[in-house]
Amino acid sequence: MEALKTFDVKELLRRQAMLDEKFKDKMGTEEIDPNKIRVAYIDEVGEFIHELKPKWCYWKNNFKEMDKRKTLEELSDCMHFALSLKNNKKGQDFLSETVWSEFLGGAVVLSDKIEENLIQLSNILNLEFLSIWFELVGKILENLDVSQEEFLQIHHEKWLKNMNERTKESY
Numbered sequence: 001m002e003a004l005k006t007f008d009v010k011e012l013l014r015r016q017a018m019l020d021e022k023f024k025d026k027m028g029t030e031e032i033d034p035n036k037i038r039v040a041y042i043d044e045v046g047e048f049i050h051e052l053k054p055k056w057c058y059w060k061n062n063f064k065e066m067d068k069r070k071t072l073e074e075l076s077d078c079m080h081f082a083l084s085l086k087n088n089k090k091g092q093d094f095l096s097e098t099v100w101s102e103f104l105g106g107a108v109v110l111s112d113k114i115e116e117n118l119i120q121l122s123n124i125l126n127l128e129f130l131s132i133w134f135e136l137v138g139k140i141l142e143n144l145d146v147s148q149e150e151f152l153q154i155h156h157e158k159w160l161k162n163m164n165e166r167t168k169e170s171y
């Protein structure tokens with residue numbers, strides 16, 4: 001299986017479902033609790049934000065360079081859990097209704113400022129509208145000057161690692 005070149009959400013969901021099945025087999029469970037996926041998502045968003053510290057941290061001057069590979073790997077982890085949540089969520093979830101209505105009503109525009117994107121990324125807990133999540137991530141990549149193709153290559157490598165290593169009994 002090859003890395004995708006652009007966001008094909010249907011195919012990404014299908015590949016994520018294959019991975020989640022392996023995790024379920026490993027854990028001997030038929031379902032993954034969406035609330036646990038949401039916690040995992042928030043944890044990964046935090047790791048992504050941490051990697052981007054040189055971009056938003058206003059009280060420091062002496063930063064080490066951003067590690068592009070590590071940063072994109074963390075964004076890939078966010079994407080894994082965003083897709084997994086969509087695959088495992090049943091029915092409507094009203095957790096972030098306000099955020100969504102703001103998005104849908106156009107009150108919140110996708111910003112050209114990375115620090116505003118990061119706030120939006122952590123606010124998106126209701127992934128009913130996954131297309132908006134992908135729009136936002138597209139914008140983040142644009143703001144980081146990274147192509148979808150480059151990011152999707154890293155995502156594919158992480159997916160393979162998850163399929164081959166993380167789903168092993170011993171991990």
Ligand SMILES: O=c1ccn([C@H]2C[C@H](O)[C@@H](COP(=O)(O)OP(=O)(O)OP(=O)(O)O)O2)c(=O)[nH]1
Nearest residue numbers: 019020023024032076077080081084158162166
């Ligand atoms: O049901 C699941 C469970 C996990 N993952 C993936 C998402 C993510 O890409 C990886 C877990 O993240 P990571 O490898 O960062 O976490 P870890 O196993 O805790 O490693 P580390 O301790 O190095 O952060 O597993 C899924 O896709 N579905």
